[in-house]
Amino acid sequence: MKALFIVLTLLFPFLSWNQLTDDFSDGDFTSNPVWNGTSTTYIVNAGQELQLNNTIAATSYLSTPHNLTSLDNKQWEILVRQTFAPSTSNFGRVYLTSVSADLSTNPDGFYLQFGEAGSTDAVRLFKMISGVSTQICAAPDGQIATSFAVRVKVVRDNTGLWKLYVDASGGTNFGSAYTGTDAAALTGTHFGVFQTYTASNATKFYYDDVYVGDEIVDTQAPILVSTTAITNSQVDLLFSEPVGGANLLLTSNYTLNPSVVVGAVSVDGTNTALLHLNLASSLTNGQNYTVTVSSIEDAFGNTATNLTGNFSYLVGETAVKGDVIISEVMVDPTPVIGLPELEFVEIYNKSNKYIDLSGWKLGDLSGDGTILSGFINPGQYKILCASANTPEFAGSYGVSSFPSYNNSSDDAILKDNSGIIIDNISYTDNWYRDPIKKSGGYSLELINPNDPCSDSSNWIASTNANGGTPGAQNSVYTITPDTQIPQISSLIAISPNYLEVHFSEGMDSASLVNAVFTSNPNLTVQSVSVASTFSNQATIVFNENLVFSQHYSFSYGSVSDCWLNATTLSGSFALADVPQAGDLVINEILFDPATGGSDFVELYNRSAKVLNLKDLFVTNLDEDTVQLTQNYFLDPGAYVVLTPDSNYQKSTFPQSVPGRFYVTSLPSLNNDSSTIQLLYNSIVLDKVSYREDWHLSLIDDTENKTLERINPEGASSSASNWHTAAETIGFGTPGKMNSQYVSGSVSSTFGATEPIFSPDNDGFQDVLLFQYNFDAGMIATLKIFDNQGREVHTLFSSELLGQQGSFTWDGVLSNNQKAPIGIYIAVIEAFSADGSGKQFAKRIGFTLAGKLD
Structure with missing residues (x-):
């Protein structure tokens, strides 16, 4: 109220000096002006109001000279607040003029009464002569029957016509006057306030914004303060003061653009500054309008012309699932790329509805936050973020208890104010489709808002240089329909x-x-x-x-x-069968990739079963274990490559077969030696304990060179059943038959599967495969002799052999030199391991071939 009073006084600098004003903003009633009376029962409170401040039942008053020499064309104004229901024991008076400074003596004069018996309490204007009060005029009965704060204005003209104005809200919109006539010449000397009260109400009288002086003549034309669409057929116009004039109720006086015909005009029943325009047709939802008032007058005849006001008709419409969709999410804003380091969710209205988001919920699987307020229009994007972060995103809407989204995977759930899910996405960091962007700073963006499924294939990391496009069309946006058939x-x-x-x-x-x-x-x-x-x-x-x-x-x-x-x-x-030991074997190993590369382990299904790799474990002896969690079906005789990086293998090995890679982490594979096991339900399907020296000793290094199993049916951890992949095919065959694959059989107790081999690591007959079939286990020694009968190499000595098996020779001599081209003889000597004395000896010839320089 202070501001209203200050503006009032500033607007009229021409007021005469014989006036009284006080808004108690100096915190004092003992100066400027000086108020006297029962001064100890009053204070100026923290709200800068004059307040009664007693503790017992009593009467109190304060008065001050009003300096008026006549009551003609004078005005009085005051804000009165009484925080109780008035009665004959608890009421207040405001003396407009009193012939005495002591208001407790019922002095002659004019006063306003605030409170009476019963419930008909009204603001009443009285004249007091010799202790007899006569009512001049009054505001409506019951207006102040309960606790109230009213602003009262009284004006008396030079004929003795009194006008009483009351704004029951405490403002300055007084409306029509309540009038009465009394021309008594009771100029008096003082203005003041008087209270009668019980102890319970001894602190409940308040006064502020006092004015006594010349009538303030209004020379300002009305101002159109606000224009508001109440319904689709009613628009209210609020003016700065009560309005009238000959054009007031003419419908042609009011025009709307875009055009809507005004059917009738009425004045509000309690506020004559308020007009109701009743429309002949409906407003359009979401439309902005301009209303023009051709001519309007106030009570003093001040006329305003061509007043304009703008308004929107906006009514929330019911949304259904799919009307509003989640179109962008920033769940990992660190490191900063260009956007604020804050999480947000962007939504998009793909419907033709105007939707009020107030009370909607944004959440995840653990809870919801509440959208505080705001509309989203058709085709509009809106950013939702924590309430404290709205200054960082222009036009955003705050969400109380904004969810804390997980970086790797989570659900973003949008619900209406009834708890119905309008949209829901279940994202993972695989949706980024970019290993760099998934590490932070980039948002996930919806690609096609018209996609009726909108699954993971319809999302990708933002391509915008700032890392996202909050509040704007997505950088990856397209509305091209899908015309591809499903697979x-x-x-x-x-x-x-x-x-x-x-x-x-x-x-x-x-x-x-x-x-x-x-x-x-x-x-x-x-x-x-x-x-x-x-x-x-x-x-x-x-x-x-x-x-x-x-x-x-x-x-x-x-x-x-x-x-x-x-x-x-x-x-x-x-339907996949249950694997047993030996059904699935380790067939090729890369344990020494180049810097930045990755290992691989190739598996081969040597059974007649269809096998599923899901739930298999790959482990080493250091308790480093990886479980295969994805379904992958392997037919009999098929190969699959386990690796963390299939792209590396494909680019490194020209013979690799696309489509035969299973991307997974692997246990640590050491370069010097390690053990790899395949487990299913604690059953060891296969186990290989390799060493670096299983590689061909003639090669310079093992980097990016694989160890290949020579015979899938041979022993898994026998060095003689492994060989370096052929150089001519790029030192590796991930996903296909090994370059060093050798198979065959012999009909005798001991022999070579082929009579000739050429150990030049070209992938063709690089090793000589020996096989044996004994009746019982034997302890054996095998030596190689040249065509002159000279011993050139001992393949093994006093080695325990099983009843059946195989082993190989790669053409390298005991001195680690490659054997020359020629004819050789292999001599095996064996005796029974069970002590029966049984002996065996055999020699076979074979040819070591090669290319001539």
Whole structure:
């Protein structure tokens, strides 16, 4: 109220000096002006109001000279607050003029009464003569029957006409006057306040903004303060003061742009500064309008013309799932690329609705925060962030208890104010599709807002130089529709009679359920189920149980993706069998990659079973273990390469086979020696304890050179069954048959599978494979002689051999030199290991071939 009073006085610098003003802003009532009376019962409080401050029942007053020499054309104004229901025992008076400074003596004069018996309390103006009060005029009954704060203005003209104005809200919008006539010449000398009260109300009288002086004549034309759409058919105009004039109720006096016809105009029943425009047609939601008032007058005849006001008609419409979507998320803002180091979620209104977000929820799986307020218009982006961070993002909306999103994976969930999920994404850091950007500073952006599925394939890291596009169209934005037919990404048969079909994208669930499935061998479908409307998986249940390792070819169609691209898909599947020891073997190893490269371990299915790598463990003897968690089906005779970096292997080894890589971490593989084990349900499927010297001794170094198993059926940890991959194929064959693969058999007790070999590491007959078949275990020695009968190499000496087995020679002599081209003889001598005295000896000839210089 102070500001109103100060503005009032500043607007009229021409007021005469015989006036009284006091707003108690100096904190004192003993000077400027001086108030006298029962001074000890008053204070100026912290709100700079004059306040009664007693502790007992009593009467109190303060008065001050008003310096008026006449009451003609004079004005009185005061703010009165009484925080109780008035009565005959608790009321206040404001003396406009008193012939005595002592207001406790019922002096002659004019006064305002605030409180009376019953509930008809009204602000009343009285004349007091010789102790007899006569009412001149009054405001409405009951206006101050309870606690109140009113501003009162009284004006008397030179004919004795009194006008009483009351603003029951304490403002300056007084409205119409309540009038009465009394021309008595009671000029008096003092203005003051008087209270009668009980002890309980001894501190509940307040006064402020006193003015006594010449009538303040209004020369200002009305101002259009505000224009507000109340409904789609009513617009309210609020002016700075009560309005009137000949054009007041003319509909043609008011025009709206864009055009809406005004059907009727009315004045508010309690506030004559407020007009109601009733429209002949409805406003359009979300539309901005301008209203023009051609002519309007105030009570003093001041006229304003062509007043304009702007307003919007905006009503929240009901949103359904998909109307508002999550379009961008910043969950890992560190390190800073260009945006503030703060998390945010961007939403996009893809509907034609105007949606009020007030009370909506933004959360994750652990809880929700609340969007405090704000609309989102059709086609508009809005940033949601913590309330404290809204200054960092222009036009953003604050969210109380903004979720703390996990960097690696989490759910971002948007709900309306009824708790209904409007959109939900379950992101992982794989959505970035960029190993650098996933480490922080870049947002995840939606690619196509029209994608009906909007799964992981519709998200990617922002390509904007700042790391994101909060509040604007995404850097990866496109609305190009998907025209590609869907594909099957994997098939997982589950015992006893289930088949999971996984697709490359979200699918139309109805098409999956209604499509025809046929197979060979024949299976009859019992049911098809999908998890959601746009699921990328269907589970088919058959009436028959599946046979382990049986391949079933099938046709499934017509099925459609989310965009309704239809196709019939075909393929084959098999129910994986349980692996046993020896079914799956380690077939090739890279343990010494170049700097920046990665190891690999190749597996080979040497069984007749279809095997699933899921739940296998790869371990070393240092308790460094990796579990394979993804489904990967390996047919009999098939190869798969385990590696953390398939791109490195493909670029390093020209003979690598795409599509045969399983990306996974691996246990540590030392360059000098290590052990690799394959485990399933604690069963050791295979175990290789390799050493660096298993490589061909003639090569300079082992970097980016693999060890290949010579014979898949041979011993896993026998040095003679491993050899360096051939140089001519690039020292490695990940995903295909080894370059050093040798197989065959001999019909005798001991022999070589081939009579000739050429150990030049070109991948063709680089080793000589010997095989033996004994009746019992033997202790044996094998030596190599040249065609002159000279011993040139001992392959092994006094080594315990099993009943059956094999070993190889790579053509390297005991002096670590390559044997020359020629004919050689291998001599084996053995005796029984069981002490039976049984002996065996045999010699075989073979040729070591080579290229002539």
